[in-house]
Amino acid sequence: MARKTLRGTVFWGVDALKGKTIKQHYQHIKQIMESNTSNNKQLQSICSHACNTVPFYKSFKSSNFNDLPVVTKNHYKEMYPSFQSEIHLNNVYHQMSTSGSTGTPFTVNQDKAKRERTMAEVIYFNEIEGQTLGQKYMYFKAWPEKRTKLEKLKQNLVPVDVLRLDEDALESIRDTLKKDKQINSCLAYASSYEILSNYIYNKGDTPDMYNLNVIFSSSSLLKEETREKLEKIFGCPIIDRYSNQENGILAQTKSNDQVFKVNRASYYIELLSLDSDEPAKPGELGRIVVTDLYNHAMPIIRYDTGDLAISDDLDRQNISTLRSIQGRRIDMVYDTQGNVLTPHTISVHMKKYKQLKQWQFIQEDKTYYILKVNGAEGIYMKDDFVDSFKKILGEDALVEVKYVNEIPVLSSGKFKNTICNYKIPEKIR
Known part of the structure; x- marks a missing residue:
């Protein structure tokens, strides 16, 4: 109860x-x-x-x-x-x-x-997974305005602006979650959890350092490696939520399912x-x-x-x-023969590069692709990425690998791992 x-x-x-x-x-x-x-x-x-x-x-x-x-x-x-x-x-x-x-x-x-x-369904779907109405929670989103102390107190809310998730912000989040044992849950986009889990996981933190009862992920595909890291860090159920503003x-998923x-x-x-x-x-x-x-x-x-x-x-x-909610159709990319590759396909392919902080795969033309990687320099060779992707895209694929220090989120706070700027001809579809 x-x-x-x-x-x-x-x-x-x-x-x-x-x-x-x-x-x-x-x-x-x-x-x-x-x-x-x-x-x-x-x-x-x-x-x-x-x-x-x-x-x-x-x-x-x-x-x-x-x-x-x-x-x-x-x-x-x-x-x-x-x-x-x-x-x-x-x-x-x-x-x-x-x-x-x-x-x-x-x-x-x-x-x-x-x-x-809508308010009733939020209460119900929170409650069945351990977040009771009124309990304190941390909410990651693109906040249009700064919350006042009164608003935060009234809603029992710890707001986190995902438009700024640099190292200082991530350390502040980590410190808050450790010290404030009243925080019962977190709600964030899957992409925010990817950044947060990579940062905290490398610090070697364990569940006994935290007091979270449940983590809710929304908006986009939660990668399996992100889920695994969150479970190892916080030791609580990770719940996937499929929702939209409209x-x-x-x-919603259930615990361990x-x-x-x-x-x-x-x-x-x-x-x-x-x-x-x-x-x-x-x-x-x-x-x-x-x-x-x-x-x-x-x-x-x-x-x-x-x-x-x-x-x-x-x-x-x-x-x-x-099952397998795979993101938007417009985010699907294609191999050099016009066969569809869903965001999930690319995500599974990138799973082996465990030390990356971020990655983004962009199709610019029929055979031209760009892979942006954050955290790869000195760890992974560009040729490794190119050779690996040619196996799923086709040997005639031109893959340009770019080492970057950051891949910014959209103004909404969301992050796209795959982007397709190529408009495939109807006859190929």
Whole structure:
């Protein structure tokens, strides 16, 4: 049972005075996630709502889910007003903006119930892995503004700005985690953990020096070597969380398990083929397409996130698990013959270079690639990288290796290990 905190008690007390709306969402999420029931009634409800109140969907004769089109960020950007519910135009309670790390940022309007649903799912998914509402945590992100002492005290938060993770900052984080035994968990992008784990691991630290109960990783693929280092340093469960700004927590792994359990309570997730809108087969890499069951202000229906994953579920109409979430399709690179190589493929290939601090692989043209490596000079030879990559790219690959002292993160705080600047011709796809 989750340990109660004073902050948690106050939070639920305030919610009770407001009608227990967040508590009701929390209990509903818990009921669905811990049973075999579905939320298909809500799926039909959100589709009907969209077709009756949203200009874009009014043109469709049927509100049947399968008759509605798959949409992307570009659709939302190009026809933004058409995706807003007419009955919620003056009832926008909250706005969430994507980082634009893919070059296509946009803002999603949310009504009050959607915002409360999102808060409830964060509480639930934190709690099932050991982070109780109100417990102190360290949060790594690109902070637009410095948190005041009152804000940090109120939220029981230790903010860390990932735009500055130099040696001084890393040592400060390490020192804080050692001294402040009240810090129960950490939440960060996978790329931030890679930098942090490399730094602390080389210091020889062991779990008895820390007091963390759980580590949550989000946004991008958590490399296996990073996971292993975090476990050796902190000795606590490492939880992978698949989430985005547009929607919320879409899926999460459990302790000692790398299979993602889909948040079926709040979202309906499809895996579609890379080349069509037909369902991907079990075990086949597919596009993650999300329907948000609770945002009535701006219904997000059959939204192609640009992310890729595999599911072994036989029931393709009710996907409940995902594995091998491999990052965005636009981050995939290609060998010299036009065959796709996912970010996961490159990550596994780079695993043997254990002493690297950072690396980034960029495809500039059909046969021209750049590999940036931080921490390689004097340890690994450039020819070793070139010869190694030619085995997976093709002997005609031109691989330029650059030794660098730092590979900066994006303005969002995210970091891309693979970048594809080459637009592969359609006939090769």
